[in-house]
Amino acid sequence: MNAEIICVGTELLLGDVVNTNASDIAQGLAHMGINVYHHEVVGDNPRRLRECLRDSLSRCDLVLLTGGLGPTYDDLTKETVAAHFGRGLAMDEESLHTIERYFARTGRKMTENNRKQAMMPEGCIILQNPNGTAPGCIIEGENGKTAVMMPGPPREMRPMFEGPVTDYLMRRAHDGMLVSRTINFFGVGESELEARLREMMVSSTNPTIAPYAKTSEVQLRVTARAATEEEGLRLIEPVVRKIVEIYPDQIYGFDFHTINEAVVKRYTDAGKTLAAAESCTGGLIASRLVDLPGASAMFGCGVVAYSNETKQKLLGVSAETLGRYGAVSRECALEMARGVRAASGADVAVSTTGLAGPDGGTDEKPVGLVYVAVVSDRFEEVRELHLARGRADDRENIRFRSSSHAFDLALRALRQL
Structure with a gap:
């Protein structure tokens, strides 16, 4: 089964909203063994949506659409898709009652235009939406073509896709599923990985091996097609083991x-x-730590010590160290890490000090020079980094890469505890 994804919404085209729906759906389809060859984004325009839908269904068996199911005049996805399949719209009483109960539960007044959301294509499979007011639906055409419509907000789309839509598609998928494992690297570049593993990548067809570069790290995704997840993992395991043998020190997870x-x-x-x-x-x-749920269990203290005075008062960096070596130094980084560990009682502490630029560098200490330290009872290390690349976003890039190096050192220290 081949599929395409169409995300509807002018706000997506304008960049006002990041389109995470396409990524979530594509990953889910891949796990089911459904191939995706095109993603499309189209504004709230019926003519352009008709053209997009026509082109997609000329190439594939299945189209999944998000957005355009709301109550306003420009929410026309259902109407447009139903017309393509030659279907009219009719009021679905169960959907209407679900919408009414949603408003009653949230203490909001239901306006007349919300009734529009309960108008469903004739003969469709209705997907109730307990997380919002827009039900989804599935239209099956006589020629084997299928359209799945889901609401645009991710908090409504994801449960619908992961629940009834996935159940429906799994019953239709006949070619097994795609099972993947991701190998996470730090300290090795994508080009180096590709050069060293090229023969393995080219010769391996099931599973396949694909590199994905991210800021300051690289991932290798090993993917197998199999009838079951267990079978896929059995195919993947020897490939992963061989890659680990080649890169024993650069894989962090x-x-x-x-x-x-x-x-x-x-x-x-x-x-x-x-x-x-x-x-x-x-x-x-x-x-970056507290962005993630559960961080409170392992992270209790962070100190931003930008000035030398703060480094001395809060972290115990000595005046002698600052006078002799400066704030941007191996010695200062080490004292900062020791100081915050002593103050917090943490098992491990990391620190960063450097020149993020764009101004302030010298020949001796240029922009991009950063020292990252880690301290524990059993492990101490300081890294000297040179991170300037002469790019417009150097300051942001230097700060981000420095934090990633701190995380890499934190993982290495943890392994020593």
Whole structure:
């Protein structure tokens, strides 16, 4: 089965809303073994949506649409798709009662235009929406073509897709499923990985191996097509094991989205705590940790010590160190990490100090020079980094990469505890 994804909404075209729906749906379809070859975004315009839908269904068996199911005049996805399949719209009483109960439960007044959302294409499969007012639906055409319509807000779309839509599609998928494992790397570039593993990537067809570069890290996704998840994992396991043997020191984990997610999970599972003292990263380490649920179990202290005075007063960095080596130094980074660990009682502490730019660098200490330290009872290390790339976003890039290096050191320290 081949599928295409159409996300409807002028706000997506304007960039006012990030289109996460396409990513979520594509990943789910891949797991079911359904191929996706095109994504489309179209505004709230019936003519352009008709053209987009016609082109998609000329290429594939299944189209999944999000958005345009609301109560306003420009929400016309149902009307447009129903017309393509030669269907009219009729009031569905169960959907109307569900919408009425939703308004009663939330204490809001239901306006007349909300009734429009209960008008459903004739003969469709209705997908109730307990998380909002817009039910979804599935239209099956006589020629084997199918359209699935879901609401646009992710908090409404995801439960509908992961529940009734996935159940429906799994009954129709006949080619097995795609099973993947992600190998997470830090400290090795995509080009180096590709060069070293090229022969394996080219020769391996099931599973396949594909690299994905992210800021400051790389992922290898190993994907197998199989009848069951267990069979897919059996196909994947020897390939993963061989890659681990090639890169024993650069792999920080498996199936993580980001290195900060790995830190939160690993420290929480181990029952250990982490603290951070930040200068050039300005709180980015703390922010990337607390962005993730559950961070409170492992992260209790973050200090942004931008000035030398704060480094001395809060972190115990000595005046002698600052006078002799400066704030941007290996010695200062180490004292910052020791200081925040002593103050917080954390098992491990990391620190950053450096020059994020764009101004302030010298020949001896240029913009992009950063020192990242980690301290525990059993492990101390300081990294000297040179992160300037001469790009317009260098400051942001330097800060982000510095925080990622701090996370990598935190994981290495945890393994020593």
